[in-house]
Amino acid sequence: MKQRIRVVGIIKTEEGVLVLKLNRGRGTAPAFWELPTGKIKFGEQPEEAMARSLTEYTGLTANQIILKDVITFLAPEGASQLSNLYIIYSLSIDGGLKPIPNDRYTAYKFIKDFTASGVHLNETSLSVLEIEEGKVAPGHISPRGTANGITINVDGASRGNPGPSGIGYCIRDHNQIIEQGGEFIGFSTSRVAEYLAMKKGIDRAIELGFRSVRFISDSMMVVNQLNGVFSVKNRDVVSIFNEIRNKMNQFDAVSFTQVPREKNAIADSEANAAIDKILKR
Numbered sequence: 001m002k003q004r005i006r007v008v009g010i011i012k013t014e015e016g017v018l019v020l021k022l023n024r025g026r027g028t029a030p031a032f033w034e035l036p037t038g039k040i041k042f043g044e045q046p047e048e049a050m051a052r053s054l055t056e057y058t059g060l061t062a063n064q065i066i067l068k069d070v071i072t073f074l075a076p077e078g079a080s081q082l083s084n085l086y087i088i089y090s091l092s093i094d095g096g097l098k099p100i101p102n103d104r105y106t107a108y109k110f111i112k113d114f115t116a117s118g119v120h121l122n123e124t125s126l127s128v129l130e131i132e133e134g135k136v137a138p139g140h141i142s143p144r145g146t147a148n149g150i151t152i153n154v155d156g157a158s159r160g161n162p163g164p165s166g167i168g169y170c171i172r173d174h175n176q177i178i179e180q181g182g183e184f185i186g187f188s189t190s191r192v193a194e195y196l197a198m199k200k201g202i203d204r205a206i207e208l209g210f211r212s213v214r215f216i217s218d219s220m221m222v223v224n225q226l227n228g229v230f231s232v233k234n235r236d237v238v239s240i241f242n243e244i245r246n247k248m249n250q251f252d253a254v255s256f257t258q259v260p261r262e263k264n265a266i267a268d269s270e271a272n273a274a275i276d277k278i279l280k281r
Contacts, residue, residue: 003228004084007050008128009036009091010068016110017129018097019119020058023106031106032122035129036091046087046229054091058108059100064092070227071131071255085228088128131255153216154201155267156193159275163187167197168270169204179204182270184278194219195240197271198226202247212253216264223258 011018019033038053040046047065054060069088099108111119114129121129151172158165168182185196198217205213217223224230225241232241248254261268 005040005087005228006085006124007038007040007046007053007087007089008124009050009054009062009065009089010128010132011036011091011093011097013097013110016112017114017133018099018108018110019114019121019125020099020105021107021109022122023104031120033109033119034122034125037124047089050087050089050091057102057104059102060093060097062091063094064090066090066092069132069257070224070229071128071257072227084124086124086128087229088132150205150210150213151216152201152205152213153264153267154194154197155218155264155271156190156195156197157268157271157275158188158190158193159279162189164275164279165190165193166271166274167193167200168267168272168274169197169201170266170270171201171204171208177266179208180266180270182272182274184274189236191221191234192236192240193271194222195237195244197267198222199240199244202244206247206250211251213251214255214257216257216259218259218261218264218268220258223256226256 017035019035021033022031036054036058038049038057040049041052044052047067050065051062054062066089067087068090070085071088072085097108097110099105101107109119114121114126114133153170153172154168156165156167165185165188166182167185168180170180171178183200185193188196194217198215201215221230225232226244232238
């Protein structure tokens with residue numbers, strides 16, 4: 001499967017979010033607007049690519065680059081599928097924001113409400129803003145499709161690491177919980193438990209017929225490995241990782257997001273309750 005990786009910067013001020021107009025569109029199509037976006041060159045770290053792209057394309061210099069999110073989705077490309085990975089950063093800039101016109105960008109503006117701005121954003125930027133701003137442009141279906149819909153939180157727990165372990169999940173449609181549950185998985189490491197929790201969430205999504213899902217975990221390892229940021233080096237989870245990746249083809253859109261543990265409380269509670277149920281017998 002082909003994979004396209006991009007770094008995307010969000011610069012937000014009181015005037016709104018900075019977007020830039022591309023020099024030209026494809027063929028006779030009008031030029032799109034986009035968030036500052038760049039490719040990662042060989043040997044670069046994503047943060048370095050973001051800093052370089054911003055300066056190279058706009059003349060601006062970021063004094064602070066903070067990782068905000070990593071999102072991925074599958075999109076068709078000919079007879080195959082293209083895996084899109086976007087590494088999103090929040091950028092802070094010193095002084096006035098006046099990007100310099102160049103061969104890539106010809107104009108800039110700030111938009112407060114991109115759903116009503118009339119700015120023709122490209123799919124990448126529109127999808128990122130839908131996720132980060134929580135709004136969907138009228139008549140637009142994001143290629144990621146996971147911004148406003150089914151969310152599945154998952155978590156794995158291990159007492160002793162390795163030790164008695166459980167997994168938990170919580171399925172939401174917007175803010176309404178439609179299902180939650182937990183399961184005792186025996187004696188394992190926390191790493192295996194986290195992966196089995198993600199597999200459980202994916203299996204339930206497929207069983208329930210969901211086609212566009214955002215999976216949320218507090219495990220940075222699992223999320224970054226599934227997003228392709230980290231490689232998988234632990235033999236105990238390789239087979240589970242490969243099974244999850246294969247099942248991703250059954251979705252129209254799927255993403256993996258990492259959150260702090262306190263924002264994953266229900267899935268965590270279900271995982272621990274499953275362990276307690278067995279230990280208290």
